[in-house]
Amino acid sequence: MAAEFRRGRLSPLGWAGLTAGAAIMLAPLVWTLLLSLKNNAELVGHSEAALHGPYTLQNYAAIFGNSLTLRWLLNSTIVALGQTAGVLILASLAGYGFSRLDFPLRKPLFIFILVGLAIPSQAVILVQHQLFAWLHLHNSYPGLILPGLVAPFGVFFMTTYMRGIPRELDEAAMLDGASRWTIFWKIILPLTIPAQSTLAVFTFLGAWNDYWWPLISATHSSMYTLTVGLAAAQMNYAQTSGLGYLMAQAVFASIPIFIVYIVFQKQIVRAMAGTAVR
Amino acid sequence: MKRIAAALLAMLALGSCAKSDHRTHLYLQRFFGECGAEYGGSTDVAKAEGECGIITALVNRFNAENPDIRIDVNVVAWPGYPQLTAQVAARDPPDLVTMHEGVISDYASKGLVEPVDGYLRAAGISPSDFTEAARQGVTMYGHVYALPWDTHGGLFHVNTALFAKAGLMRAGKPVLPDSADEMLQQARQFERRTGKPYLIQSNVGDPAFAARNLYTYMMAQGAVLFPDAKHVRLNTPIGVDVANYFRRINVEKLGTQNMDTPAAIAAFVSGEGGIYPTGTWMIGSFEQEAKTPGRPLYKSYAVYPYPRLWGAHVEYVSGHSWVVPTRTRTPAQRAAIARFFKFMAAHNYDWTRTGHIPAFKAVLDDPRFKALPHRADIAPLASMGRPLPAYVLRQNAIEGIVGEEAAAAFTGQKSVPQALAAAERRVDQLLATVD
Numbered sequence: 001m002a003a004e005f006r007r008g009r010l011s012p013l014g015w016a017g018l019t020a021g022a023a024i025m026l027a028p029l030v031w032t033l034l035l036s037l038k039n040n041a042e043l044v045g046h047s048e049a050a051l052h053g054p055y056t057l058q059n060y061a062a063i064f065g066n067s068l069t070l071r072w073l074l075n076s077t078i079v080a081l082g083q084t085a086g087v088l089i090l091a092s093l094a095g096y097g098f099s100r101l102d103f104p105l106r107k108p109l110f111i112f113i114l115v116g117l118a119i120p121s122q123a124v125i126l127v128q129h130q131l132f133a134w135l136h137l138h139n140s141y142p143g144l145i146l147p148g149l150v151a152p153f154g155v156f157f158m159t160t161y162m163r164g165i166p167r168e169l170d171e172a173a174m175l176d177g178a179s180r181w182t183i184f185w186k187i188i189l190p191l192t193i194p195a196q197s198t199l200a201v202f203t204f205l206g207a208w209n210d211y212w213w214p215l216i217s218a219t220h221s222s223m224y225t226l227t228v229g230l231a232a233a234q235m236n237y238a239q240t241s242g243l244g245y246l247m248a249q250a251v252f253a254s255i256p257i258f259i260v261y262i263v264f265q266k267q268i269v270r271a272m273a274g275t276a277v278r
Numbered sequence: 279m280k281r282i283a284a285a286l287l288a289m290l291a292l293g294s295c296a297k298s299d300h301r302t303h304l305y306l307q308r309f310f311g312e313c314g315a316e317y318g319g320s321t322d323v324a325k326a327e328g329e330c331g332i333i334t335a336l337v338n339r340f341n342a343e344n345p346d347i348r349i350d351v352n353v354v355a356w357p358g359y360p361q362l363t364a365q366v367a368a369r370d371p372p373d374l375v376t377m378h379e380g381v382i383s384d385y386a387s388k389g390l391v392e393p394v395d396g397y398l399r400a401a402g403i404s405p406s407d408f409t410e411a412a413r414q415g416v417t418m419y420g421h422v423y424a425l426p427w428d429t430h431g432g433l434f435h436v437n438t439a440l441f442a443k444a445g446l447m448r449a450g451k452p453v454l455p456d457s458a459d460e461m462l463q464q465a466r467q468f469e470r471r472t473g474k475p476y477l478i479q480s481n482v483g484d485p486a487f488a489a490r491n492l493y494t495y496m497m498a499q500g501a502v503l504f505p506d507a508k509h510v511r512l513n514t515p516i517g518v519d520v521a522n523y524f525r526r527i528n529v530e531k532l533g534t535q536n537m538d539t540p541a542a543i544a545a546f547v548s549g550e551g552g553i554y555p556t557g558t559w560m561i562g563s564f565e566q567e568a569k570t571p572g573r574p575l576y577k578s579y580a581v582y583p584y585p586r587l588w589g590a591h592v593e594y595v596s597g598h599s600w601v602v603p604t605r606t607r608t609p610a611q612r613a614a615i616a617r618f619f620k621f622m623a624a625h626n627y628d629w630t631r632t633g634h635i636p637a638f639k640a641v642l643d644d645p646r647f648k649a650l651p652h653r654a655d656i657a658p659l660a661s662m663g664r665p666l667p668a669y670v671l672r673q674n675a676i677e678g679i680v681g682e683e684a685a686a687a688f689t690g691q692k693s694v695p696q697a698l699a700a701a702e703r704r705v706d707q708l709l710a711t712v713d
Contacts, residue, residue: 044563045547045573065315133368216364221352231355233312
């Protein structure tokens with residue numbers, strides 16, 4: 001009702017502005033989709049050929065014709081879900097510890113973790129690669145998942161969120177004889193679902209779109225993630241002689257992300273608006 | 279939940295399973311894309327098309343003809359060097375890798391790829407079998423470091439219909455200039471008679487385009503681009519002359535402006551200019567246009583090496599090659615590599631159907647090669663091609679810097695001396711950091 005009321009107050013000019021903005025945002029996506037439905041040869045000379053038929057699904061057929069595409073999809077799914085689950089578990093436990101428990105060096109340790117936010121991954125890529133080589137973890141799922149579990153943002157996010165939950169809840173549970181684990185598992189964790197879902201969405205998206213680490217860690221094609229696999233499948237000068245195929249790859253790789261956005265759009269919007277942290 | 283976890287664990291275990299058989303396994307890593315959908319099971323090399331199709335069919339054919347050897351292929355995102363470097367760092371490099379000849383010295387200088395003299399001997403291949411351009415591209419530090427696979431460089435792709443309209447055809451062939459002044463005269467005549475630019479240029483986001491022009495025409499005048507391994511010399515009277523020349527082409531609007539590679543290709547196939555100087559690798563696409571009725575290039579396409587504008591008729595080139603990264607190998611694996619080299623050398627003709635120039639002299643004389651469209655016209659590139667000296671490391675990065683600054687000079691974003699001085703400074707700084 002409130003939403004309808006607010007919608008009713010939008011002036012025609014506002015509507016026009018919003019519509020124009022939406023059209024500008026959607027145009028590249030529609031253009032990508034149209035290009036993906038065209039024969040590559042037609043697009044070499046005139047990319048505007050995408051504006052009219054005939055359209056074809058041959059670029060999508062070529063993607064699925066590659067025997068490894070589904071394997072890459074599976075790899076990406078395992079890596080993204082593995083990282084997401086790992087980050088949620090570790091960040092929740094760490095967040096609970098930093099927000100609720102008193103232990104030696106708690107503050108310096110928290111600051112130490114926060115410093116991780118300021119260190120770009122590229123700065124540690126060499127030693128990280130050497131470490132994983134030494135552990136024989138390249139070309140393996142643990143090798144692809146483990147680096148993503150280092151999530152200082154997740155720890156900071158969950159700590160901040162849990163600090164907002166009244167301590168009286170813990171104290172009441174303790175009076176009833178609940179252990180620390182019970183308090184965490186049955187009382188605090190359910191209250192952090194909004195934050196968990198926001199963190200999950202961002203972690204999943206980051207893991208799904210990651211290119212740099214899978215590129216140098218997964219060097220056997222059977223262990224590629226979708227981002228690396230699709231890039232490897234491109235021929236030289238794909239931007240000219242294989243434009244339709246290139247765009248079909250972009251559309252295909254975006255579908256899971258698109259689904260995640262649709263399903264979790266409330267959490268994403270809330271996180272973007274900065275209201276997820278109370 | 280437990281079932282899902284069990285299924286996930288089972289998939290992880292399956293994914294970690296290693297193959298085991300009695301064949302000798304070689305691990306080959308290449309670029310050129312993935313086309314398993316079309317050629318995954320094909321061993322008919324003659325029917326394969328394009329770089330990806332031909333290389334896929336060739337490896338399939340090798341596996342079929344050598345049942346005691348299994349080549350496992352890993353396709354990497356172009357150009358694949360970040361992955362190769364990571365594999366070397368992890369001490370798990372492949373056995374065979376595609377590499378641009380300009381990159382070999384980066385790995386050879388550190389002993390990361392093996393000299394292949396022994397493999398070549400075992401395969402019955404002599405370096406004297408290579409074309410001059412190919413031999414120079416793979417020979418360094420007194421050894422041969424790769425099996426050369428092709429030579430590629432810039433070509434003048436010509437729209438003969440527009441050339442005819444411009445009065446620049448003689449006996450059915452386009453008249454290309456033999457001096458810098460003649461090219462300017464022809465370009466002006468072309469522009470006057472057709473109303474279109476003589477040159478199609480990709481000076482935006484395509485540093486190789488400008489670098490090729492600068493390198494080629496400085497080399498032609500005998501300029502020593504790299505007096506030693508740590509310095510480049512571009513801001514010289516010769517360099518300034520070449521840059522000013524291409525600046526003049528832009529000032530007089532004799533070439534297209536503000537185009538990147540896709541735009542330039544689209545312009546050429548749409549008949550929007552006379553000549554598009556780009557690589558050997560576009561011959562197949564342009565030839566296809568020339569065979570398609572109704573297209574602007576229909577029966578109107580010819581292609582030649584860069585013309586001589588100054589000095590000698592030479593041209594800057596590079597090439598694809600096969601290198602063998604350094605690692606422990608069994609005698610059987612070493613013998614398998616030699617057999618692979620022999621096989622690939624014997625099939626060098628098949629690769630030239632991509633448009634690239636052969637790496638073996640014998641293929642240049644092969645009637646099948648001569649019968650391919652335009653190959654007789656572009657074959658001279660095998661002898662006139664000149665790579666950069668092997669002692670120059672980081673050639674790819676240098677080409678990026680030189681091309682960026684040269685394009686800035688050609689298009690007027692910077693003055694010529696300013697751009698060439700900036701290129702020298704940036705390249706020298708880069709080379710100073712290289713061990």
